[in-house]
Amino acid sequence: MKVIQVGIGGMGNAWLHAVQKSEVVDFAGFVEINKDIARRQAEAYGLDAAQIYPSLPTALEAVAADAVINVTPPQFHREVTVCALEAGLPVMQEKPLAGNLEDARAIAAAAEATGVLCSVGQNYRYLPLSQTIKNILDSGELGAVAALNVAFFKGPHFGGFREAMAHPLIVDMAIHHFDAMRYFLGSDAATISARSWNPPWSWYAGDASAAVHIGFANGAQASYTGSWCSQAQETTWNGNWRFECERGVLLVEDDRAYVQKLLRVGEGPGALVNVHDDRREAPLVHMERMAQDYLLAEFYDAVTRGRSTGTSAQDNIKTMELVFGIVRACDSGEPITL
Numbered sequence: 001m002k003v004i005q006v007g008i009g010g011m012g013n014a015w016l017h018a019v020q021k022s023e024v025v026d027f028a029g030f031v032e033i034n035k036d037i038a039r040r041q042a043e044a045y046g047l048d049a050a051q052i053y054p055s056l057p058t059a060l061e062a063v064a065a066d067a068v069i070n071v072t073p074p075q076f077h078r079e080v081t082v083c084a085l086e087a088g089l090p091v092m093q094e095k096p097l098a099g100n101l102e103d104a105r106a107i108a109a110a111a112e113a114t115g116v117l118c119s120v121g122q123n124y125r126y127l128p129l130s131q132t133i134k135n136i137l138d139s140g141e142l143g144a145v146a147a148l149n150v151a152f153f154k155g156p157h158f159g160g161f162r163e164a165m166a167h168p169l170i171v172d173m174a175i176h177h178f179d180a181m182r183y184f185l186g187s188d189a190a191t192i193s194a195r196s197w198n199p200p201w202s203w204y205a206g207d208a209s210a211a212v213h214i215g216f217a218n219g220a221q222a223s224y225t226g227s228w229c230s231q232a233q234e235t236t237w238n239g240n241w242r243f244e245c246e247r248g249v250l251l252v253e254d255d256r257a258y259v260q261k262l263l264r265v266g267e268g269p270g271a272l273v274n275v276h277d278d279r280r281e282a283p284l285v286h287m288e289r290m291a292q293d294y295l296l297a298e299f300y301d302a303v304t305r306g307r308s309t310g311t312s313a314q315d316n317i318k319t320m321e322l323v324f325g326i327v328r329a330c331d332s333g334e335p336i337t338l
């Protein structure tokens with residue numbers, strides 16, 4: 001499969017690596033609007049500089065391709081992805097599906113109308129930790145999930161588009177955690193209440209901190225607190241999670257997963273005290289490929305077999321509705337029903 005990668009700086013590095021490592025996907029060409037980045041990346045990755053074009057329509061005229069990888073900033077996702085879908089080329093596109101809900105709906109509608117696959121890079125689903133959580137919850141050993149808490153605190157100084165966004169934490173980062181909630185619970189958000197704020201020392205123009213409550217359609221209640229301008233004691237990128245389940249608790253701390261199960265309610269003196277087994281650390285599942293490598297292999301498989309992926313635009317629009325529902329709840333101060 002020959003692909004055109006649009007956007008080769010920043011996160012484009014992860015996709016350049018993934019394609020160069022792949023035995024079945026190769027480059028037809030590239031699109032990059034920044035000439036310095038184009039020159040630097042051509043040198044760093046041994047790319048043919050003559051195959052780096054200034055726009056996708058120009059690249060499509062010049063080279064024959066089977067698919068497009070879109071790694072541009074969110075405000076360009078609609079233009080690039082819809083252009084590719086309308087040319088009949090499947091798209092592997094970085095999250096978020098788009099920078100706003102209107103663009104995201106237009107992309108999902110274009111994927112639906114053309115019948116061409118648009119798969120979204122929700123790579124946090126495809127990490128050993130996430131797969132371990134998913135396996136434990138799906139095994140049923142802990143029973144139903146009634147509630148989950150997520151805490152995420154980091155302080156990255158990225159520069160660039162994130163520092164100008166209105167809701168950088170929610171739209172660019174916590175989107176991975178909200179998408180993971182949908183994935184782990186197998187359910188979609190129904191109600192939202194949320195507050196966001198920008199700490200006085202924040203280096204972001206928009207709100208870098210938030211507290212969010214989500215009621216899922218299956219009854220599970222999720223609370224999320226996070227900040228992207230925390231000054232110390234950071235969590236991992238996955239954050240810390242606690243799943244309150246019918247027969248025990250699944251705890252995720254510092255990228256390690258722990259399970260503790262209820263054995264019985266105690267009897268005799270000290271009665272009514274829950275008796276548990278010893279907390280055990282769950283070994284992380286082994287994955288041959290993870291993150292962008294997994295997404296690329298899944299995309300290749302879907303395109304060549306005429307299938308969809310786990311994170312198609314038609315599925316991902318529900319993550320976008322959740323994310324922009326949270327933004328609406330923050331901006332209005334009112335609870336939202338989706």
Ligand SMILES: NC(=O)c1ccc[n+]([C@@H]2O[C@H](COP(=O)([O-])OP(=O)(O)OC[C@H]3O[C@@H](n4cnc5c(N)ncnc54)[C@H](O)[C@@H]3O)[C@@H](O)[C@H]2O)c1
Pocket residue numbers: 006007008009010011012031032033034037054055071072073074076094095096121122123160161172
């Ligand atoms: N999945 C993840 O974990 C993850 C991590 C980081 C970024 N991302 C996503 O990747 C996307 C890109 O983010 P980034 O951090 O790489 O941004 P960036 O600004 O660092 O890099 C974007 C690149 O695209 C180029 N570009 C911009 N507009 C273009 C256009 N119209 N056509 C061609 N090239 C264009 C830029 O010159 C730059 O090289 C965003 O949607 C971001 O949310 C995902």
